[in-house]
Amino acid sequence: MIWMRAGGSADVDRIREIAALSEGAAQWPSDEYEKLFATEGVQARTVLLVEQDGKVQGFLIGRCVDLEWEIENIAVNPAVQRHGLGTLLLKEFLRSVRTRHGTNVFLEVRESNRAARLLYEKAGFVEAGRRKDYYHQPDEDAMVLKFSFSR
């Protein structure tokens, strides 16, 4: 059974584990994950989890500045990728941003990250710009993608 829910501080270890397994996910310093659930960030952050048969298999972390949102990180356990879980996370996130009257969602993605680019493209994201040499090891441009809500 597939289930979606909001993440909490008890999920930090599993989120960290999935991020470490997932090439292409943003790799944050370990303590960044604890800060996700610090009280001061509660209003501005959304952490969504997808569970399959009772085990967390993917997460999405989004952040809000005014009415604009950013997807900071998304990853699905490589053992269960390509089974639609990334799409579920993304669609649920967009649904929740729409409910909160968000206007746009932005994100950065490596140009070579074909899987993620296709995921976003299928969900309706379009290219909005580029950041030169944004990524390192290896050096690569970021594509900035944008999803706009039409009301």
Ligand SMILES: CC(C)(COP(=O)(O)OP(=O)(O)OC[C@H]1O[C@@H](n2cnc3c(N)ncnc32)[C@H](O)[C@@H]1OP(=O)(O)O)[C@@H](O)C(=O)NCCC(=O)NCCS
């Ligand atoms: C990107 C990611 C979250 C997608 O999660 P997922 O659960 O595998 O995605 P879905 O199964 O919902 O796939 C949706 C679409 O994305 C594309 N896609 C996903 N994985 C792909 C792959 N390995 N190769 C090519 N296309 C792929 C396909 O178009 C797919 O639709 P389809 O299966 O009907 O063809 C996952 O690959 C991942 O965790 N990658 C590592 C972390 C990462 O790169 N994060 C993005 C940072 S910007």
